[in-house]
Amino acid sequence: MxxxxxxxxxAEIGTKGKNRYVFEDVLCRQIKEHVAELGxxxxxxxxxxxxxxxxxACDYEDVIAELQKVFGIVGICxxxxxxxxxxxAICEKAIAxxxxxxxxxxxxxxxxxxxxxxxxxxxxxxxxxxxxxALLEACPNLRxxxxxxDVLLQIxxxxxxxxxxxxxxxxxxxxxxxxxxxxxLLSGGIDSPVAGYMISKRGVELEAVYFHAPPYTSExxxxxxxxxxxxxxxxxxxxxxxxxxxTDIQLAIYEKCPHDELTIIMRxxxxxxxxxLAKKNNCQALMTGESIGxxxxxxxxxxxxxxxxxxxxxxxxxxxxxxxxxxxxxxxIGTYETSIQPYEDCCTIFVAKHPVTKPxxxxxxxSEQNLSEGIDGLMDRALSTVEVIDVAVR
Amino acid sequence: MEVYFDNAATTRILPEVREIMLETMDEEYGNPSSMHQxxxxxxxxxxxxxxxxxxxxKCEPKEICFTSGGTEAxxxxxxxxxxxxxxAGNHIITTGIEHASVYNPLLxxxxxxxxxxxxxxxxxxKVDLEHLRELLCKDTILVSVMAVNNEIGAVEPIEEIxxxxxxxxxxxxxxxxxxxxxxxxxxxxxxxxxDAMSVSGHKLHGPKGSGALFVGSQVxxxxxxxxxxxEKGLRSGTENTTAIAGMGKACEILYxxxxxxxxxxxxxxxxxxxxxxxxEGVENHSGEAPHIASLSxxxxxxxxxxxxxxxxxxxxSAGSACSSNHPAVSGVLKAIGLEAxxxxxxxxxxxxxxxxTEEVEYTVRALEELVPMLRRFTRK
Numbered sequence: 001m002x003x004x005x006x007x008x009x010x011a012e013i014g015t016k017g018k019n020r021y022v023f024e025d026v027l028c029r030q031i032k033e034h035v036a037e038l039g040x041x042x043x044x045x046x047x048x049x050x051x052x053x054x055x056x057a058c059d060y061e062d063v064i065a066e067l068q069k070v071f072g073i074v075g076i077c078x079x080x081x082x083x084x085x086x087x088x089a090i091c092e093k094a095i096a097x098x099x100x101x102x103x104x105x106x107x108x109x110x111x112x113x114x115x116x117x118x119x120x121x122x123x124x125x126x127x128x129x130x131x132x133x134a135l136l137e138a139c140p141n142l143r144x145x146x147x148x149x150d151v152l153l154q155i156x157x158x159x160x161x162x163x164x165x166x167x168x169x170x171x172x173x174x175x176x177x178x179x180x181x182x183x184x185l186l187s188g189g190i191d192s193p194v195a196g197y198m199i200s201k202r203g204v205e206l207e208a209v210y211f212h213a214p215p216y217t218s219e220x221x222x223x224x225x226x227x228x229x230x231x232x233x234x235x236x237x238x239x240x241x242x243x244x245x246x247t248d249i250q251l252a253i254y255e256k257c258p259h260d261e262l263t264i265i266m267r268x269x270x271x272x273x274x275x276x277l278a279k280k281n282n283c284q285a286l287m288t289g290e291s292i293g294x295x296x297x298x299x300x301x302x303x304x305x306x307x308x309x310x311x312x313x314x315x316x317x318x319x320x321x322x323x324x325x326x327x328x329x330x331x332x333i334g335t336y337e338t339s340i341q342p343y344e345d346c347c348t349i350f351v352a353k354h355p356v357t358k359p360x361x362x363x364x365x366x367s368e369q370n371l372s373e374g375i376d377g378l379m380d381r382a383l384s385t386v387e388v389i390d391v392a393v394r
Numbered sequence: 395m396e397v398y399f400d401n402a403a404t405t406r407i408l409p410e411v412r413e414i415m416l417e418t419m420d421e422e423y424g425n426p427s428s429m430h431q432x433x434x435x436x437x438x439x440x441x442x443x444x445x446x447x448x449x450x451x452k453c454e455p456k457e458i459c460f461t462s463g464g465t466e467a468x469x470x471x472x473x474x475x476x477x478x479x480x481x482a483g484n485h486i487i488t489t490g491i492e493h494a495s496v497y498n499p500l501l502x503x504x505x506x507x508x509x510x511x512x513x514x515x516x517x518x519x520k521v522d523l524e525h526l527r528e529l530l531c532k533d534t535i536l537v538s539v540m541a542v543n544n545e546i547g548a549v550e551p552i553e554e555i556x557x558x559x560x561x562x563x564x565x566x567x568x569x570x571x572x573x574x575x576x577x578x579x580x581x582x583x584x585x586x587x588x589d590a591m592s593v594s595g596h597k598l599h600g601p602k603g604s605g606a607l608f609v610g611s612q613v614x615x616x617x618x619x620x621x622x623x624x625e626k627g628l629r630s631g632t633e634n635t636t637a638i639a640g641m642g643k644a645c646e647i648l649y650x651x652x653x654x655x656x657x658x659x660x661x662x663x664x665x666x667x668x669x670x671x672x673x674e675g676v677e678n679h680s681g682e683a684p685h686i687a688s689l690s691x692x693x694x695x696x697x698x699x700x701x702x703x704x705x706x707x708x709x710x711s712a713g714s715a716c717s718s719n720h721p722a723v724s725g726v727l728k729a730i731g732l733e734a735x736x737x738x739x740x741x742x743x744x745x746x747x748x749x750x751t752e753e754v755e756y757t758v759r760a761l762e763e764l765v766p767m768l769r770r771f772t773r774k
Binding site: 214215216217218219251254255344349350351 | 702704705773
């Protein structure tokens with residue numbers, strides 16, 4: 001069956017009181033952007049629902065796949081439309097629809113009619129039983145079960161007739177752009193793209209920063225991060241990616257600070273740079289893929305020690321998740337295969353065999369004093385040579 | 395300054411090669427099998443390339459089978475010969491330093507029930523002939539040895555191996571992967587007892603996707619691709635006229651200058667080695683091939699040095715470029731017995747006839763600066 005019309009259901013936005021229209025506007029805009037390349041579409045809002053109507057030929061499976069990436073949508077119903085407002089026409093359409101969608105599989109069904117258009121002469125209860133009856137006669141493979149049907153055939157009587165029976169699950173969440181903007185520290189690993197996805201799902205717009213350390217990290221490692229950002233942008237919309245050359249800072253830390261503190265000090269400087277970039281680009285928070293206790297730099301003590309260098313809130317969406325849970329999400333959103341490409345990132349190149357796991361901020365600050373000569377210059381240079389790439393799927 | 399020292403990975407296409415390739419795209423774009431004029435026109439390019447290559451290998455034109463490159467030529471030779479001769483025996487001998495496109499088809503044949511033996515090599519990567527004598531047996535049907543190793547440039551004693559194999563039993567077939575030797579060494583397979591030999595176009599300023607297998611006319615071999623019966627049934631599929639024409643043109647231009655080109659490359663290579671070994675902790679593992687230098691830099695990871703050189707415009711590779719997607723330690727370097735710290739610090743510099751001694755001097759200066767600097771920052 002070819003579908004031209006899609007009923008889009010959203011849940012959470014419906015509860016947002018007076019802001020609801022703001023959310024709906026953003027959602028409609030997001031939907032338009034997502035399907036823009038798939039054909040001509042019109043969007044209609046009606047009684048707390050959105051109808052997406054293809055105005056040109058389109059591949060409806062592509063449309064559904066794209067709608068499943070739009071945050072804020074909980075369900076997508078591909079619907080068939082009957083323009084003749086007559087009982088016989090509805091019956092015919094219902095029979096054709098059930099036969100085409102379900103063939104002659106043995107199924108139980110129930111008809112559920114909503115008569116929004118009260119000018120239509122037959123009431124919904126009556127329509128339910130009459131159409132059910134017509135279906136039973138036409139399709140010997142169908143039986144009625146009003147309590148737990150295999151197929152719930154929904155019929156809506158509006159200015160035309162809508163029929164649908166399946167709801168395809170949407171991504172959920174809130175439309176991107178309804179909850180401010182945050183800067184994601186993107187490393188190239190499994191966790192940070194998942195973190196970006198999760199927060200974007202709550203309506204937050206994303207920018208990202210990657211710390212590049214040539215010649216220790218390769219051009220391919222950088223390309224991998226660009227690729228990951230592009231994959232996340234399939235959900236979040238365009239991402240501005242800031243690429244910071246971190247080599248000199250890293251080498252200064254290597255030469256002047258205790259080796260077992262290298263990672264934690266490095267991360268503190270990353271946070272400082274990230275905070276600076278965030279503020280310059282109107283991002284209200286930082287975001288990382290850390291999961292507590294996963295590695296030495298992600299113990300409670302390390303997280304506290306890293307956080308103290310800045311003032312912006314740091315959001316850690318994966319913080320309570322096990323590695324496997326994060327992997328599951330990365331597989332679902334399609335970033336896993338890219339994340340596991342074996343290129344070194346700047347966190348691993350000089351990592352100590354036994355890094356500190358319980359850093360004490362006072363001690364770390366004292367170690368950092370070894371850097372006092374020159375570090376400001378290095379920071380300024382890193383910040384003034386940032387490469388910016390605007391990444392988008394479309 | 396841009397210095398391309400990765401010519402064993404691939405080379406730049408010659409302008410004349412590009413020209414002839416464009417002709418086959420713009421004008422003679424017909425299917426060489428078509429009966430009309432357009433088909434005949436395209437076929438002419440293929441015949442010409444076949445003639446050029448067969449003259450250079452001193453074989454019959456009909457003994458050249460065009461393929462999609464060295465990998466396919468190796469697959470066709472090994473799988474095709476093994477399957478066609480399995481009634482005569484099931485034993486195949488190769489070396490431990492072959493390219494993946496020889497090694498992996500042999501693993502596949504092992505799954506099919508063939509027995510594969512691997513020849514020992516010495517520290518220079520040279521095949522141990524005594525070991526070969528021990529391994530040859532009544533079941534042996536095929537021996538496959540590369541002419542020049544792609545990672546260290548070791549030159550194998552192909553003639554002696556052929557002699558030993560054929561003396562043991564005339565029917566044993568001998569395949570040579572000559573991808574790195576083609577255009578750098580004079581090899582006349584029929585005169586020295588080689589039954590099949592793989593060559594590639596893009597190591598010789600020809601296009602990627604071009605290659606050929608020489609197969610002696612008496613050799614029993616089965617195709618690995620079945621279809622329309624092109625290339626006398628040995629390699630079905632519409633001929634890649636563009637790639638074949640390009641490869642033919644590259645050979646035609648370069649082969650007459652083989653000796654002088656090799657001398658030039660060898661000078662470049664020797665200058666690089668002489669300069670590099672002055673740096674502390676640098677060791678030379680290069681074989682005799684004129685276009686490949688293999689050097690290790692103690693205490694510096696090859697990947698890091700590679701990218702540092704890249705920042706200065708010098709392009710080289712770590713191990714073999716074909717396997718760089720899997721940054722595992724090189725099997726070749728292991729097989730020649732390099733110590734663990736050398737394995738991770740070896741770079742390959744590979745040349746073509748247009749490389750200059752100025753480029754080498756520039757590279758040596760870069761190495762002199764980079765190696766001590768990178769040594770300061772290593773994983774502790």
